[in-house]
């Protein structure tokens with residue numbers, strides 16, 4: 001059984017940054033759904049490259065069959081991790097349903113780490129990210145924020161009803177955020 005912490009929040013809220021620190025210090029393995037999709041997009045012989053790029057530019061969500069298979073493979077190939085930080089997933093109802101269908105009995109959701117941050121700050125961070133991403137431009141960001149508001153936030157609310165959400169405000173320094181994140185892990189993760 002894989003232990004899983006879902007990490008959600010608007011684009012640019014700092015999910016990748018905080019997950020890297022958790023991985024380094026707490027021994028969880030960081031799996032970014034977006035990074036896995038970008039790697040699959042680049043993989044020679046992938047039949048999904050064009051489809052993935054289209055979704056990424058549009059800020060829309062890739063069908064769960066693709067994303068969940070990438071996540072499950074990555075978990076199975078990571079050996080004996082104490083847990084996985086699944087960053088940027090589930091982002092919509094299709095993601096959630098697909099995960100439940102494919103991973104029930106194989107993964108245990110410990111909690112959902114919700115990095116909350118005002119959208120204008122998030123947009124500015126993405127525009128300054130400097131990773132050359134095809135979706136860090138004003139036009140794609142507008143669509144990504146719309147997707148977040150209409151599709152991802154309702155998923156966070158769903159987990160909130162189940163008592164699984166741990167919110168950490170991320171309009172602060174990485175050090176301040178991380179200190180609160182460690183508290184959350186100490187309180188709720190089975191170590």
Ligand SMILES: Nc1ncnc2c1ncn2[C@@H]1O[C@H](COP(=O)(O)OP(=O)(O)O)[C@@H](O)[C@H]1O
Pocket residue numbers: 009010011012013014015016017018125126128129130170171172173174177
């Ligand atoms: N607490 C923070 N304060 C200021 N900038 C941050 C903070 N956390 C992350 N960043 C920067 O904001 C950008 C987006 O962060 P990232 O971790 O990629 O977010 P996400 O994965 O949620 O999109 C990056 O350039 C990162 O260096």
Ligand SMILES: Nc1ccn([C@@H]2O[C@H](COP(=O)(O)OP(=O)(O)O)[C@@H](O)[C@H]2O)c(=O)n1
Pocket residue numbers: 010011012015016032033034035037055056057058059060061062063067087088089090091095135144
């Ligand atoms: N579960 C997911 C995660 C990302 N994606 C796609 O990948 C893009 C980038 O996701 P990301 O997690 O790397 O973006 P950030 O929130 O880190 O900025 C999203 O806008 C979607 O197009 C997806 O389709 N399904």
Ligand SMILES: [Mg+2]
Pocket residue numbers: 015016032034088
């Ligand atoms: Mg990210």
